[in-house]
Amino acid sequence: MIARTPYARMLGIEDMRSEPGTVALMMAGRPELEGRPGFLYGGVIASLLELTCLEAIAQERGAPWPKPINMGFDFLRGGLMVDSFAQARLSRIGRNVVNIDAICWQADREKPIATGRMHLLLEEGSGS
Template sequence: MIADTPYARMLGIASIASEPGTVGLMMPATTQLEGRQGFLYGGVIASLLELACLEAITQERDSDGPRPKPINISFDFLRGGLMVETFAQARLSRVGRHVVNADAICWQAGRDRPIATGRMHLLLDQGRGR
């Protein structure tokens, strides 16, 4: 589970119940995560989105196997993230033989008012070149 990694633990991220076919994560606001006064640092919002996408892939595949390698990651910041609990939900939009595409959304007060979205394209390890 991605929420058990040292980086996710440092951010305080925990897995939460989510809709079928998606994964959910929650990150509490702490002073260590503050960017400009009263707002979360954009990097931790991006990390929450990335970790949600990776968690979706981990649940789809053998979690003991090698991690997929990022090809492209894109984040859209829609509004400032306040210093409150922040949530992310990710789903796999396509699982191919070599590439996985994942989408994520991040919100605070309500899922209908996202603060950021993210997309990841990852190369699946085919067991070559190890």
């Protein structure tokens, strides 16, 4: 669903198969996404994490997505100009807030380049 949005298409994001209870997206490394020489722009990595989180809630609840409260990203190492992968899982769906965790990696999932978390506000009375 999210991979079909204009922004995701501009970034070259594609859906991937993922483990049950998670969502995964892939973004090909391209020169247009470069920040400092030889590395992906950090905002592009953050966008991949954000879109993966939004896809997770979209698959769970359908569109429209809840309103973001906040997002946080931790950049752990430079992202090279190669394919990047992100996976998100809903860590909690409360009465008013959804918490989602995400991880981004390149060649080795055990060596993430960034992590993220997102908190979304549900419409009143729509939580579980």
